[in-house]
Amino acid sequence: MAPELETAHSRTFVSHLWQVAAAISVSLFALAAFNPSMSDDAKPASAEDKNVLRVCAAAKELPYSADDESGFENKIAKILADSLGRKAEFVWSQKDAIYAVRDQLDKNLCDVIIGTDTNDPRVLTSKPYYRAAYVFIQRKDSPLKIDSFDSPDIVKANPIGFVQGTPAETMITKLDLYNDNINYVSSLTNFKDKRNSYTRVPPDRMVGEVASGKSELAIGFAPEVARYVKANDALKLTVIPDNNVRDDGQRVPFHFDQSFAVRKDEKDLMAAINTALPGIQKKIDAVLKDEGIPFEAPQPPT
Structure with a gap:
């Protein structure tokens, strides 16, 4: 660290x-x-x-x-x-x-x-x-059935919102979806330069873009996004199982x-x-x- x-x-x-x-x-x-x-x-x-x-x-x-x-x-x-x-x-x-x-x-x-x-x-x-988890955020009417990173439909979701530097990025990279989604992720922070700085992905914006249909899936830490999902009846969140591993077999924790x-x-x-x-x-x-x-x-x- x-x-x-x-x-x-x-x-x-x-x-x-x-x-x-x-x-x-x-x-x-x-x-x-x-x-x-x-x-x-x-x-x-x-x-x-x-x-x-x-x-x-x-x-x-x-x-x-x-x-x-x-x-x-x-x-x-x-x-x-x-x-x-x-x-x-x-x-x-x-x-x-x-x-x-x-x-x-x-x-x-x-x-x-x-x-x-x-x-x-x-x-x-x-x-x-308390113990909190990362979650998937989708529209309730989405045809994609995604409840884990093993779900076949996750590769069909485009674009996907996630935050760089989190466990979500690790799994998105493992699934070879990073390059397909990084430009979208950068747009959430207005393409601000991340060198030696952090630009927070606004959780309400990431959730809102799923609600509007601009993105098909978002991955966020439940405490950060739950308020905005709860406020929109069109949305649902799904707790991500805590059983994820990297390509090298190392565990990637999603619950903290x-x-x-x-x-x-x-x-x-x-x-x-x-x-x-x-x-x-x-x-x-x-x-x-x-x-x-x-x-x-x-x-x-x-």
């Missing part, structure tokens, strides 16, 4: 170096002065306040997080904070969430990240609170446990989170169900 990068399933991509950041405006800085949620350019006033849980959060990364607190991870953060007897204070970043560890958590601007892959080596992670993350030296905070988890699991499940995310119980430790 490249240093300072999070994994694909946590909406961050192992093979990319994402270095694009938006500047924070003076007006946002001023707003943070009296708003309990802070920008990443403002020093949180509550750094030592144990009545507050400082949450690393992206300001513009729906459906996960947004500065109007409409992201499903914003809701989970509030549930967690309440269970700890604290108030959630969102420390907003205008950058992609891939930089949350490097630019927020490691700099002690915030204390917890929501939705990190379990056992991420850069941080201390909690017991997993998700955890809360804190700095490695925050053992007391992590212990408190793990203690609180059983009592809030049903509330977290309710948020995921309302979002339309298909999820499984986490895998037992190996």
